[in-house]
Amino acid sequence: MSAALVAPALEQAAQWFALRQQGWSDDDQHRWQAWLRADPEHADAWQRVESVWQSFAPLSAPAAAKALDSVDRRRRQALRGIGGALGLGALSVLGLHGLQAQRRLQMQRTASGHTGHWTLADGSQLWLNADSEVAIDIGNGRRALHLLRGELLLQSGHRPAFAALPLSVHVPGACLQPIGTRFAVGREAQGSRLDVFDGAVRCLPLFAAAREVRAGSAVQIGPMGGLSAVDADPLRGDWQDGRLQVQDTRLIRVIDELARHHRGYLGCDPALSALKVTAVLPRLDSLQALRLLARALPLRIEQPWPWWTVVRPR
Amino acid sequence: MAVPAISSATLAGFYREHHGWLLGWLRRRTHSAECAADLTQDTFLRLLSRRVDTTELRLPRAYLSTIAHALLVNHWRRADLQRAYLAALAEQPEPVHASAEERAQALQLLHAIADMLAGLAARPRRAFLLARLSGLGYAEIGLQLGVSERMVKKYMAQAMLHCLRLSGDGTA
Numbered sequence: 001m002s003a004a005l006v007a008p009a010l011e012q013a014a015q016w017f018a019l020r021q022q023g024w025s026d027d028d029q030h031r032w033q034a035w036l037r038a039d040p041e042h043a044d045a046w047q048r049v050e051s052v053w054q055s056f057a058p059l060s061a062p063a064a065a066k067a068l069d070s071v072d073r074r075r076r077q078a079l080r081g082i083g084g085a086l087g088l089g090a091l092s093v094l095g096l097h098g099l100q101a102q103r104r105l106q107m108q109r110t111a112s113g114h115t116g117h118w119t120l121a122d123g124s125q126l127w128l129n130a131d132s133e134v135a136i137d138i139g140n141g142r143r144a145l146h147l148l149r150g151e152l153l154l155q156s157g158h159r160p161a162f163a164a165l166p167l168s169v170h171v172p173g174a175c176l177q178p179i180g181t182r183f184a185v186g187r188e189a190q191g192s193r194l195d196v197f198d199g200a201v202r203c204l205p206l207f208a209a210a211r212e213v214r215a216g217s218a219v220q221i222g223p224m225g226g227l228s229a230v231d232a233d234p235l236r237g238d239w240q241d242g243r244l245q246v247q248d249t250r251l252i253r254v255i256d257e258l259a260r261h262h263r264g265y266l267g268c269d270p271a272l273s274a275l276k277v278t279a280v281l282p283r284l285d286s287l288q289a290l291r292l293l294a295r296a297l298p299l300r301i302e303q304p305w306p307w308w309t310v311v312r313p314r
Numbered sequence: 315m316a317v318p319a320i321s322s323a324t325l326a327g328f329y330r331e332h333h334g335w336l337l338g339w340l341r342r343r344t345h346s347a348e349c350a351a352d353l354t355q356d357t358f359l360r361l362l363s364r365r366v367d368t369t370e371l372r373l374p375r376a377y378l379s380t381i382a383h384a385l386l387v388n389h390w391r392r393a394d395l396q397r398a399y400l401a402a403l404a405e406q407p408e409p410v411h412a413s414a415e416e417r418a419q420a421l422q423l424l425h426a427i428a429d430m431l432a433g434l435a436a437r438p439r440r441a442f443l444l445a446r447l448s449g450l451g452y453a454e455i456g457l458q459l460g461v462s463e464r465m466v467k468k469y470m471a472q473a474m475l476h477c478l479r480l481s482g483d484g485t486a
Contacts, residue, residue, distance in 0.1 A: 010479070015471050017470065017471065018467045018470040018471035022452050022470075049474060053446065056427065056446050058420055059423060060403055061448070062402065062447070062448075063403040063406065064424060064427075065443060065448050066399075067398035068424075068431075072436070072439075
């Protein structure tokens, strides 16, 4: 789950809502009323909770429940049908489906909170970030990786047997060919992102001209292969050793990065977003990282429930 | 990537060259001339709004059919949802009397709600719907999802926050 700047009033309103639906005590209700009165923003936020909840009213509840459920179920079945290749763009679903039908691919995946490291048959070093999955198709004249989910970091290898065969990494919309290099590719909500740290990567989009992306630069790859240059992000290249090293980086950026490996919700008070941080943090232990930040910066960790963490000004 | 404006003559030529083909492609898949015509227009509109330089497309028809396919999937998804809702409505013991207009509004609303919940993970989404539409308590929802009541409470807050973010500018 990713962190975002959310007004504290909205977070609190969502928490009060979850408590109300559970059934609250008189005492809870008094505390809620006090919260409502404390700030006009609270009242606004609560108004929005009610309007979301009431927006369902014109529907026939049983029919809407059945309809939404049946459509969900059909979609789940359809996704299972393509070999668990969840979250793939339509193009790559077809491509991968064909591949899997022809031969068994080697799959590597990591759970949330864990990264993985493998040396591939061609000598390449592959790191998988937490909660990621890749299909490996190396050998028998093939040398390709398909990133299905999450993020990978690759240091291309040079075993002589593979010298004549270019390595390629596939994401929806594009094929990436590294040229003696170290780079990271991550799947995002819309498309993918390529960050090159050493050497260069040839980016071959489906429908546009190829482009070479050099060390220190990055591109966003749309699901249809549209390329747009973005600023390279050094934070994206250093996760393989489990450390998050930041220098003069905005706090919201750091929290966002920690949120990728955080269980539950991790938010940041907008008042803190511009605060600059220089630190070395444990990347996979977000709570420990937050405690370290709280020691050095004017912030505190608010955790009303174990799965709900917000960083606030002290 | 900055995309230069494309001349309208280029676009008109592109439209003339591929319109008939795309219409046929969609008609074969929808079995409805009207629906195919709508989706063809939508496909070209989508192309326009992306400011794609059509002269640079190596495989213009592959590009068009990819956009059209996405629109088609969305169309089927909406039609499925609509059909399932109307079928469930008809099955109810006490038939609901609604005017055509009320029914159309209800369907719009259903699509909007489905879109609003689309970005949520499966379990928070299910918990939220069970609470809202089936009126279940946290204990029952927990049983259905195989999670603790505390987890259900988490899902409910998560789902509500998701809707709150989408229902306004997100920062209030």
